[in-house]
Amino acid sequence: MRLLTFIAKESRESYHRIILMATVSGLANGLLLAIVNHAAAKVAKGEDLTQFFLLYMIAFVLFLYGQWFSFAQAVVAIEDAIYNIRIRLTNKIRRVELPFIESIGSHSLYSRLTQNNAIMSQAIPQITSAVQVGILLVFSLLYLGYISPVSFVISILAVTGSIALFLSESRAIKDELQVVASKEAGYFALITHLIEGFKEIRLSQAKNDAILQHITNASQDTKNIRIEVGRQEVKMWGFGRIFIYALMPVLIFIIPSFHYENAADIFKISATLLFMAGPINILVNALPMFNRANIAINDLTFLEEEMDAAIPHEPADTRPVSFNFHKITLEGLCFTYPGKSNEALFSAGPFQETVHEGELLFIIGGNGSGKSTFLKLLTGLYYPTQGTIQVGTDRVDPANYQAYRELFTTVFTDFHLFDKIYGIKNLAKADVDYWLEKMHMQHKVKYQDGGFTSTSLSTGQRKRLALIAAILEEKPILILDEFAADQDPGFRKYFYETLLIELKTMGMTVIAVTHDDHYFHVADRVLKMDEGRMAAYERDDAGLKNKHEGSDNGN
């Protein structure tokens, strides 16, 4: 059973101890049954029952303790397993490469992680009870075998047949449950559209109605499959429940007429069968949860394999892990976005560029020309499909890519403003206050408890805070992707003519994507992207004609 293997693998709790105690409890339960049956027979003969009573009490304590221990420990084991996989996957998410996140989609990743974990948490109590009663049923069957080998054989045949039927039914259900899981992910994506596109939807009744219709259709599909799955589960459930009542007349009315059983044994057999009815109910009720939990585990396992494939396996590096940046050279650097069948969706490069320490570099170009792609390639967020990067004379390769990435701090167009300023040790409040003032944000936001007091701000203001967090990292190279696009004209002028110059004076290298041609004169160099390549750019500000050095790369 996939779920049990999963728990055994993921949890540090002693799996064997849990099984041992569940077995003790099952054994004690079988004993209770035997004691009650035998004591009942003795009562009829008027014999002394003290011994039976003491035995009953011992078996009862063992049964109770075994149940309690195995249940309590199983809960710990399963929660431990869920915790482990959650932490491990979180750890892997932060190590995968950006193209993986871009291709899988953050919504899908989020929904798979949360939904699967939720299913597994819900499944815990039912599955734990089911395993316990499963063991208990095994002992009840063994006891049945002790009373009547014929009844035992017939029961085993019936149980085997039921298991085979269950497995074949559950295979069909499993496929449908997989479809439900992917439909649920689709529903999640649509709800995300509804929430993230709320403004647009609220302003247009037609759009509002259309998206509702789309969600209704998708939900109707899911509902129909769920109903079908439910029907099949009810069938299995019904069969499981009547199984014991179907077996009883066979063992009590039919078999004795062919095979001699004495009256006392028939009484014991019927008592045992009745005793098994409750546990069978618990087991049958838990079966749908087994299927759901197994599917959740399969999906998490698959997700983990996908992540493993997206985590670079870096060879051990013997060289120093930090770069001393004075100059970065890109030699024939290329990158291609692969499509679903590995076709090239968009290719950028080859880039033949050099970035010098302390430079203020602007990158310009039309929409979709590849500016952001170039930045991701330059910062090491994408691995080049061809070409090399060198820092000074040190070549960047998979083994020291992370060290290379550490050279950069960024504010991309889709920047994220964290609730705290993470990753900076001993951050001085005075430094944060200095930059809050520089960004004209000192009256709006304070620095407190490792973060800004508010992030509920305008887009332009949030971007200023993101820039403060980036500057405070004190990395040698600052990457800005259309930073000024959301700034008012006054701050925009201040940004280009004062802030950027101050950052440059501090020794920072700044590479900024911009469309603000009014300020191109501020840059030391301007590179122009066109259809994924660096094209020649002629500066005409202040009468300066300067064909940038990237223009000799054959474009």
Ligand SMILES: Nc1ncnc2c1ncn2[C@@H]1O[C@H](COP(=O)(O)OP(=O)(O)OP(=O)(O)O)[C@@H](O)[C@H]1O
């Ligand atoms: N994750 C991706 N997968 C596939 N193609 C992509 C991906 N990201 C970008 N592209 C494609 O790469 C091309 C360049 O995109 P890029 O974002 O680099 O352009 P850009 O110059 O920054 O544009 P803009 O000025 O509009 O921000 C586009 O045609 C785009 O469709």
